[in-house]
Amino acid sequence: MSETHAEYTDAWSEQEPQQPPAASTASAVTPADAADAARLVSFGLQPKLLPARDAEYTELLRRYREDPAFARLADAVATGLGLVVLEVSPRAGMAVTAAEDSVFAVRMGDYARRASTDSADRFLHGLAHLAVAAMAFPRPEDLADDAYIGRLTVNGVDAFVRQACLRLEQRAEEQGENTDPASDAPGLEAAWRIYARRSATGATKDARRLAGSTTGIVGKAAAFLTDSGFLQRTGDEGGGSYRTTARYQLQVRDMAGSAAMAELLELGVVPVSDGSATLLPPPEGDDLELAADAGLPFHA
């Protein structure tokens, strides 16, 4: 495919000086082209569909990459529908995502009914998605590396957040803070307490996962991301194990991460990073005691 691509660009550059109206190629868009472009976008709307499994999809992707006019047309169709094109490639397919306020966007209220009325549940559902991403791409390099495939389990994500919360609790204790929130201002309660307070799991009558427990919430996030074509379920161990897809990496890197960062900066929190890992070894001296008690040497 790369060869045809090279040939084509050569032909294009040769032709260009002789055929001044390059626009004429673009303007010669037929309804059939528009239909093809819309078809490609519709493939992009089926995120679990793999390009390699569908000959028509593969062909349209090839055309997108080789025919700039067609690419512009497909982009325009996507934009008109309220979609953002993240990447068009054989590995990720036509990776599109919903723009804000698009009909395709997922709303928290539709995602989990309790989340619209209960602020604690709303936070927990959002945090679950953030934690799944953090667990899928634990190091900055992993998020940047296109070839990286993250692996995670539901119980692993829960344990990881729980330990981070425990570390914060211990730090507060060391500093002699009283983290118990005032009864009349629940909104000022520290976020980690909400997570630490919620039970990790619970027995139910029909042996399903307790929906309100943290593993239930993380499990729901993982299942939802699987439906979005972002994760693939690989097994049942650890409450369900998953691996990431190229689309998820794009989504987190280009959309979600920056949006959340912008919000965080607006709150006046400026997390400084020099690109090195934040999961650093504990300082000399107190490490053994600390690690043994904390179970997690987080020194962010």
Next chain:
Amino acid sequence: MTSPASTDLAPPQLSAGPRPAQGPAADEGLARRLRALACTAPLHDLDARKANLAGEYTVYAMAEVALAAIDLITLNMDFDTGADHEQIVTRLLPRVAAQAPTRPTAEHERVARWVLENLINVGSVDRGFRAVYGTFGTDGVYTRRDYDFKLIEEVPGYGGGVYLRTTDEAVNVLVGALDTDVTSAQIAAEVKLEVLINRGRLADAQLAAEQARYRTVQYAETLRKTLEATRRNVRAVDWLQTVPDMIAEALDHVADRYRHENAILTNIRRVRDEAEATADVRTAEHKRRAAELVDIVKDCIRRHTQLQSRLLEAGPLFRAEQDRQAFAAPAAYTGLDLYGQLVAPVLPLPVEGATRVTDAFFAHGTGLRTPASVRLGDLVDLLLTPPVEREHLGAEMPEPDLIATPDDSRFSEEQLASAMRLLDLEHDAPRRLSGLLAEARRLDADLPYLVALLAVHAASPPVGTAYRQGEERLLFAVDDGTPLDDPEFGGADLIVGTALLDAVGMAADRTEAT
């Protein structure tokens, strides 16, 4: 059955009395004690609320059952899982039954479940308890605060199961003063135990041994968490010094404890066996206690062995993770650090602000959903379609067509029976194989082959199986060098005999070994 998340557990007169604002230091101690007090409240609450249950339940001591439940769960907490819900209920039953022997078993079980569910507090969404208390801040302002805690928490186990674990609060309620150094406390407990045994004070010794086991459980739990942390990110942990040191230390600890506990075990066994010689009531009691102590120390040893195997897995795990993480080619550019730049800064924020960040991540990180659109025509059709009748029993199974397989055994059942009769020898009268073969030949021409086969098999008798199954007799064959003189078979003329086994002694040994 269950109460809503209780809110007023702290007695109001302790926090709202008319007293002058004191310094925050005095208040901190007060807050700590109030929290400790709150942890016992759910237990008192059980006895207070049992009157509200449908039925006459006042005869049961609920707080006692609850403490017993916490005891059981703490002792059953293992490395990966916790205690099994059903198992705890079953083990609670004898105690509940003893409190009201005349009541039906179903009621006993109901009481046990009620207590356990209330300790988990199934009715609340957090499955925990909340107590309200007040403190004076540094500025002299009185603030009411919520203290959230759990006594028993439910944790995920293998295969999606739910297991029970006791929380630190519960362990503190149960044993008390656990915020001492684990290692030294354990050593102290064991030294105490040895002294007690030497002086023959077994009642105290058992108490000390049980305490030692609580410490052992806690120590194992601490180490499990540490190993979990090393798995996360190779660079997060110092693999050059800290972790190898820690592993070496822990292995030393295991070896040390193992030696120590084996010594204790030998000691107690001696006490037990010496007590066996005399038969008065007090020594019988000593003997019983010593036997219990043996069980406890064995459990400690089992836990140490488990700990050791975990420690040995740590090295290979590190090397595999290092291969994966450190030796990969560096990426062209470094991206966003999701943990360091998002999760870690968000968690300490007040929940109002944190929700804005998680909402933004959710809105942009969940992908898209194609909205379902409904046509009225389809909807009408859908609603008018009669529901599909569910087959209650499923499809009918076809009658299986069975074919009788021909019996192609070399020997018939009768032949086996007569061979066994022939080999059913008196234990003090072994026989030569040649004699047996000759006798068999008189009965049936084919029988000598079976007898020879069984005799050869008996040359290597299945002693282990016989031991496990508690057999009383075992067929054996010995070669004393005499050659076999037989028209059909060659080899050694084995001596075939029956050995009597001490089934009672073996059974006693088995229970001791497990």
